[in-house]
Amino acid sequence: MASSRLARVAESPTIRIANIANQLKQDGIDVISFSLGEPDFDTPKHISDAACKALYSGETHYSPSPGIKPLREAIAKKLQTENNLNLDASNVMVTPGAKQAIFEVMMSVLDDGDEAILFDPAWVSYEPCIKLAGANPKWVPTDPENGFLPYDIGDHITDKTRLIVVNSPCNPTGGVFGKDKLKEIADLAIDHDLLVLSDEIYEKILYDEKHYSIGAMEGMQDRTITVNGFSKSYAMTGWRLGYLAANETFLHDFQKIQSHSVSSATTFAQYGAIEALEGDQQPVEDMVAEFRQRRDILVDGLNDIGIHCNRPTGAFYAFADVSEYGNGEEIAEKLLSDAHVAATPGSAFGSSGNNFVRLSYAISQERIREALERIENCLL
Structure with missing residues (x-):
């Protein structure tokens, strides 16, 4: 049953x-x-070649649960230079897909009866992850004629609110949060002592906008968990490689779940991910x-x-x-x-x-x- x-x-x-x-x-x-x-x-071929080279070189054993150090270092460098996040490899964990990262975050930071804010409409798997953690989604309306940006966010914050989920660019709307909207969310998170999960999996697929990471805003470094991966930007969906970045206290909790469930991401695939970040863009x-x-x-x-x-x-x-x-x-x-x-x-x-x-x-x-x-x- x-x-x-x-x-x-x-x-x-x-x-x-x-x-x-x-x-x-x-x-x-x-x-x-x-x-x-x-x-x-x-x-891209250079990414597949790097993974094949690692495979045939014997990189077929368990990797450390948080991921191989060269990849975590490459991710940290990327987040520093592209996203202005002040962190290093100790703040990064590689996961079997960004969805696994999101699941681990929800299971780690939410308790029974907590509330997590979602901007309606939102990607289909946020709500189930919140519910599996025993918490409840709190839906905030968005404006279809204004890029599906949320409004009246503060009206939906209660004493049970623990987390705000930000997804920019957004699935399903394709909307992008500008600096002003992210600053509004950051101010609310700080004022109400909330965490923010920032899902940035589509950050490189932009047409007329600039990407901003909410974790780089003043006062947000220790209350933001940034999730990203390789599936969308590098056409690596079947590789199942994602990552999250947060302060070391959060990473310790996330690693508990990873080590007792999926263990780690595939080892030789991680070498392909290094080439994705450091190779031809x-x-x-x-x-x-x-x-x-x-x-x-x-x-x-x-x-x-x-x-x-x-x-x-x-x-x-x-x-x-x-x-x-x-x-x-x-x-x-x-x-x-x-x-x-x-x-x-x-x-x-x-x-x-x-x-x-x-x-x-x-x-x-x-x-x-x-x-x-x-x-x-x-x-x-």
């Missing part, structure tokens, strides 16, 4: 939609899938340039059809308002069954997404154009 904590958690809607789409594909149906947040590019720039073109094709095409969609400034998701045709769940089902286009209902990310669908444009320009034709034929 399932535990009471597990009973509080629903299955991942993004995985469910992807599974249905994959079953249709297995049945011979040509499905165009916008459902999963996975770059469709191959991992041109593939990242090329990927972002391609994402920009896809974004413009998709967003312009949706608006031409009559589906209102703001132009996202980060990540690779379009959060489209389908309320002219129905709610998000109805339209997602109709698109999948009638047009064989897989999109994720916005309600999967919070109640404010009821009239939206999320479309991941991690597919080719040709397939985006074909999908737009199918959507138009289906809805008009």
